Amino acid sequence: MASPAWREAAFGVVxxxxxxxxxxxxxxxxxxxxxxxxxxxxxxNPNPNPNPNPNPSPTPPPLPDRALxxxxxxxxxxxxxxxxxxxxxxxxxxxxxxxSSAPLHELYFHLYxxxxxxxxxxxxxxxxxxxxxxxxxxxxxxxxxxxxxxxELAPGDLWKGRANGSPSEPDDETDVRLPLPRALExxxxxxxxxxxxxxLPTVVLRTGYEDDFHLVGQWFPKLAKLSADGTFAxxxxxAQAEFYADFGxxxxxxxxxxxxxxxxxxxxxxxxxxxxxxxxRYVARGVHDFAWTAWPRFRERTARIDGVAVRxxxxxxxxxSVDVTLAALEKGLPRGSALYGRxxxxxxxxxxxxxxxxxxxGMEYPTLITTGGxxxxxxxxARAIESVTIHELLHQWFYGLVATNEERSPFLDEGLTxxxxxxxxxxxxxxxxxxHGFGLELSATSLGRAxxxxxxxxxxxxxxxxxxxxxxxxxxxxxxxxxxxxxTLARVYGRERFEAALGAYARRYRFEHPTPQDFTAAMGAGxxxxxxxxxxxxxxxxxxxxxxxxxxxxxxxxxxxxxxxRADGRETVAAPSAPGTRHRGRAVVYRxxxxxxxxxxxxxxxxxxxxxxxxxxxxxxxxxxxxxxEAPAYVVVDPEHRVTLDDNLxxxxxxxxxxxxxxxxxxxxxxxxxxxxxxxLGP
Amino acid sequence: xxxxVLAVGLDFALRAGAGLVLASxxxxxxxxxxxxxxxxxDRLLFEPGGLMLVEVARTLWSAVVPLIQAELVxxxxxxxxxxxxxxxxxxxxxxxxxxxxxxxxxxAMTRVPPLVALQGLTLLxxxxxxxxxxxxxxxxxxxxxxxxxxxxxxxxxxxxxLGGLVVLGLGALRDLSSAACVxxxxxxxxxLRRGVAALLRAPGAVLSGFGAALVAASACVGVGALLTGAxxxxxxGAFRVALVLVLHLAVLLGRSxxxxxxxxxxxxxxxxxxxxD
Numbered sequence: 001m002a003s004p005a006w007r008e009a010a011f012g013v014v015x016x017x018x019x020x021x022x023x024x025x026x027x028x029x030x031x032x033x034x035x036x037x038x039x040x041x042x043x044x045n046p047n048p049n050p051n052p053n054p055n056p057s058p059t060p061p062p063l064p065d066r067a068l069x070x071x072x073x074x075x076x077x078x079x080x081x082x083x084x085x086x087x088x089x090x091x092x093x094x095x096x097x098x099x100s101s102a103p104l105h106e107l108y109f110h111l112y113x114x115x116x117x118x119x120x121x122x123x124x125x126x127x128x129x130x131x132x133x134x135x136x137x138x139x140x141x142x143x144x145x146x147x148x149x150x151x152e153l154a155p156g157d158l159w160k161g162r163a164n165g166s167p168s169e170p171d172d173e174t175d176v177r178l179p180l181p182r183a184l185e186x187x188x189x190x191x192x193x194x195x196x197x198x199x200l201p202t203v204v205l206r207t208g209y210e211d212d213f214h215l216v217g218q219w220f221p222k223l224a225k226l227s228a229d230g231t232f233a234x235x236x237x238x239a240q241a242e243f244y245a246d247f248g249x250x251x252x253x254x255x256x257x258x259x260x261x262x263x264x265x266x267x268x269x270x271x272x273x274x275x276x277x278x279x280x281r282y283v284a285r286g287v288h289d290f291a292w293t294a295w296p297r298f299r300e301r302t303a304r305i306d307g308v309a310v311r312x313x314x315x316x317x318x319x320x321s322v323d324v325t326l327a328a329l330e331k332g333l334p335r336g337s338a339l340y341g342r343x344x345x346x347x348x349x350x351x352x353x354x355x356x357x358x359x360x361x362g363m364e365y366p367t368l369i370t371t372g373g374x375x376x377x378x379x380x381x382a383r384a385i386e387s388v389t390i391h392e393l394l395h396q397w398f399y400g401l402v403a404t405n406e407e408r409s410p411f412l413d414e415g416l417t418x419x420x421x422x423x424x425x426x427x428x429x430x431x432x433x434x435x436h437g438f439g440l441e442l443s444a445t446s447l448g449r450a451x452x453x454x455x456x457x458x459x460x461x462x463x464x465x466x467x468x469x470x471x472x473x474x475x476x477x478x479x480x481x482x483x484x485x486x487x488t489l490a491r492v493y494g495r496e497r498f499e500a501a502l503g504a505y506a507r508r509y510r511f512e513h514p515t516p517q518d519f520t521a522a523m524g525a526g527x528x529x530x531x532x533x534x535x536x537x538x539x540x541x542x543x544x545x546x547x548x549x550x551x552x553x554x555x556x557x558x559x560x561x562x563x564x565x566r567a568d569g570r571e572t573v574a575a576p577s578a579p580g581t582r583h584r585g586r587a588v589v590y591r592x593x594x595x596x597x598x599x600x601x602x603x604x605x606x607x608x609x610x611x612x613x614x615x616x617x618x619x620x621x622x623x624x625x626x627x628x629x630e631a632p633a634y635v636v637v638d639p640e641h642r643v644t645l646d647d648n649l650x651x652x653x654x655x656x657x658x659x660x661x662x663x664x665x666x667x668x669x670x671x672x673x674x675x676x677x678x679x680x681l682g683p
Numbered sequence: 684x685x686x687x688v689l690a691v692g693l694d695f696a697l698r699a700g701a702g703l704v705l706a707s708x709x710x711x712x713x714x715x716x717x718x719x720x721x722x723x724x725d726r727l728l729f730e731p732g733g734l735m736l737v738e739v740a741r742t743l744w745s746a747v748v749p750l751i752q753a754e755l756v757x758x759x760x761x762x763x764x765x766x767x768x769x770x771x772x773x774x775x776x777x778x779x780x781x782x783x784x785x786x787x788x789x790x791a792m793t794r795v796p797p798l799v800a801l802q803g804l805t806l807l808x809x810x811x812x813x814x815x816x817x818x819x820x821x822x823x824x825x826x827x828x829x830x831x832x833x834x835x836x837x838x839x840x841x842x843x844x845l846g847g848l849v850v851l852g853l854g855a856l857r858d859l860s861s862a863a864c865v866x867x868x869x870x871x872x873x874x875l876r877r878g879v880a881a882l883l884r885a886p887g888a889v890l891s892g893f894g895a896a897l898v899a900a901s902a903c904v905g906v907g908a909l910l911t912g913a914x915x916x917x918x919x920g921a922f923r924v925a926l927v928l929v930l931h932l933a934v935l936l937g938r939s940x941x942x943x944x945x946x947x948x949x950x951x952x953x954x955x956x957x958x959x960d
Binding site for chain 1: 698699701702703704705706709710713714716717718719720721722723724725726728729731732733734735736737738739740741742758759761762763765766769798802803806828829830831832833834836857858861904908911912916921924927928931934935938
């Protein structure tokens with residue numbers, strides 16, 4: 001039987017164990033409440049990158065910026081917001097020109113709000129749990145078109161003849177085919193008159209309401225993008241996909257409650273009170289979408305940045321966040337204009353949604369972006385507001401001006417934007433561009449690289465949005481891996497040439513709709529054919545690369561021993577008893593994966609002296625042999641981390657036995673924090 | 684006096700040693716990633732931008748949860764083991780200061796079981812309080828959050844801060860009870876009653892004594908953090924690592940001294956004379 005003293009000790013042990021369990025439960029409660037989430041991105045390597053291309057072509061001067069495009073489809077809309085019922089009643093006048101080379105016998109409309117109509121929509125039965133959203137809203141959303149007429153073609157309501165535009169999704173109502181009573185010849189125009197009633201869902205992704213806050217996106221009947229061959233790029237609205245449309249002019253009059261503070265695509269050209277309501281008219285030219293927001297509690301801050309009238313709408317407790325947002329725009333807007341062509345619009349509206357409508361944050365529309373982040377974000381050390389603001393801002397180029405098909409090739413907008421975002425963050429905020437605090441600096445590129453490496457082989461980066469099995473995979477490949485591929489090319493082939501090539505692509509296809517082939521061709525024109533092949537392999541064929549150092553060995557050099565037949569007879573040379581003074585080393589560096597990228601290899605001796613060799617990256621391995629007076633100690637591949645696409649950076653070095661550098665810093669720091677932590681658990 | 688210095692030194696040394704033991708699995712895991720094969724070694728983990736730090740974290744990610752679980756169990760065992768130097772410190776500081784080392788350690792060892800009981804009870808109570816307040820705080824935040832969240836977040840933090848105060852208060856009560864346990868050779872229930880009585884009798888004295896020690900110890904940690912940042916072990920130079928090691932040991936020693944000063948005060952607060960007063 002235990003003595004009373006040891007019974008006490010046993011009680012203490014049991015109580016401590018129980019206490020530890022409770023402590024872990026507390027941590028589980030506190031973490032989510034504090035919004036503990038993984039942060040995005042990673043590290044700019046400060047080392048300069050000498051260009052491995054021995055004969056670089058001179059960087060061409062940037063192309064001049066193009067003027068606004070001739071409209072293919074223009075919308076004039078009168079919309080009335082019923083803020084209590086969260087409905088928008090609208091009249092829509094569409095001026096459409098057949099800009100293709102073929103006669104059109106039908107039109108395709110996107111009714112995106114029907115994605116939230118029922119659980120048979122493509123949106124709601126797609127892998128939603130892993131999609132961009134965490135919920136599908138508490139109330140349904142939908143859009144009803146009351147009628148559609150085209151007096152120039154035929155009298156009567158054309159809408160009665162509509163059909164499902166995507167037979168593969170028979171229950172989906174977001175893609176509608178509308179037969180025309182007679183063909184619309186190439187170059188011919190038609191005017192369509194529609195009346196519609198839209199019911200907004202509670203906020204899901206980029207649209208909806210929360211209490212009296214409304215973000216009204218994808219809200220009107222919208223024509224699908226017309227291709228040059230007369231077909232339409234139409235598709236059901238998928239949870240992981242975004243949009244695609246022709247350029248045109250928008251003239252939208254919003255009838256809203258008088259107290260509502262409104263932000264919208266384009267420039268406000270009129271605002272007239274009408275009793276308890278107000279009519280605000282917005283005009284936007286050369287854009288391909290129109291979104292707006294209304295909330296009586298918005299506060300407003302304005303600024304002029306790089307000649308653009310910037311307007312920030314934000315909740316009352318977000319003053320500090322607005323400072324951060326404007327600082328980010330101060331860096332991002334001039335940089336975007338300088339690299340990718342001047343921002344062509346007079347206004348930019350930035351919307352910071354209220355807390356409960358946070359899912360509305362982080363979205364791009366022409367001249368209107370939404371940002372987000374908690375009120376304490378400016379003091380948290382994480383660059384969350386900067387990151388999302390810069391990302392959505394740069395979409396003005398890679399989505400807004402270079403209007404690629406977001407459903408078919410999401411990497412062209414999200415991937416290029418992510419590269420530009422991470423680079424802007426690294427340039428603007430240095431090595432702490434993702435997080436800085438507690439003595440730690442994490443760069444956006446470091447984190448992005450890690451996400452990219454996780455899903456290297458899942459499926460091609462250039463896959464259509466709906467092909468990705470989850471948004472987690474899409475995020476890692478489309479966003480992070482594209483950015484890392486481009487960052488690697490920039491570091492390997494030279495930043496200046498890379499940015500010039502990307503800028504030339506952005507200017508060449510400004511107000512156009514380039515394909516992935518247009519993009520890779522443009523980059524190849526700027527960087528060379530090796531770079532183009534690497535890019536295509538990495539984007540289309542799950543190309544990957546991992547440099548691995550194996551077989552590092554060193555021996556002391558001595559004169560050859562043995563039996564030698566010489567001119568004057570046979571000679572037996574004995575092995576010398578004393579070791580030689582020189583050392584011979586050998587190492588083998590392997591390249592795993594299909595991407596061939598040139599790298600530097602450093603040989604480091606025990607005194608820390610370095611000797612550098614270049615490997616063009618061709619072939620499966622490269623043998624290094626050398627001789628020197630100092631014993632070799634280490635071999636390091638890609639010491640300046642140019643190939644951020646490398647699957648595993650930790651196998652890029654090898655050391656001879658006894659040369660291990662050890663982990664004194666980790667040991668010291670972990671011991672110290674361990675001792676401090678024991679003060680929490682112990683007496 | 685000699686015994687007191689020895690006891691403080693022992694507390695410091697064993698705490699640092701326990702920290703080293705606690706750190707070992709993590710250090711071994713980091714070393715296994717291959718970072719030591721680079722000529723810069725683990726200096727790469729402290730470089731600005733954190734490229735290699737993130738890579739190591741990514742490599743170890745799947746092992747993080749088991750590693751934390753193992754560390755928690757090990758930490759619990761070590762924390763209970765630290766009751767021994769705690770007992771030695773209390774005996775050395777008590778009014779019947781031992782004459783010999785064997786007297787010091789012999790007396791201390793007889794007090795270890797009730798001190799373990801008090802420590803276990805304290806950890807249990809602290810954890811329960813923290814769990815209850817964290818649950819309340821999360822619910823309160825959810826109820827208060829609306830179009831804006833500042834008020835809800837501040838309420839959340841305020842409740843958590845209250846939880847922190849409760850945890851600290853329970854720690855002070857443990858020290859008072861432990862002091863009574865050593866000073867009066869009491870079992871844990873009686874010592875706890877004596878500790879509660881001392882707290883109720885002189886809350887101001889407890890607050891000032893415990894608070895001053897806490898503030899001083901926290902200041903040591905804060906200054907240490909600032910100087911560590913300035914030394915920046917991410918830059919080349921083995922001397923930086925050595926200086927930071929010395930600095931952190933100095934911080935731990937400072938904490939042990941602060942603890943000793945507070946425990947001496949606690950011993951005075953639970954004296955029968957103080958109770959009679």
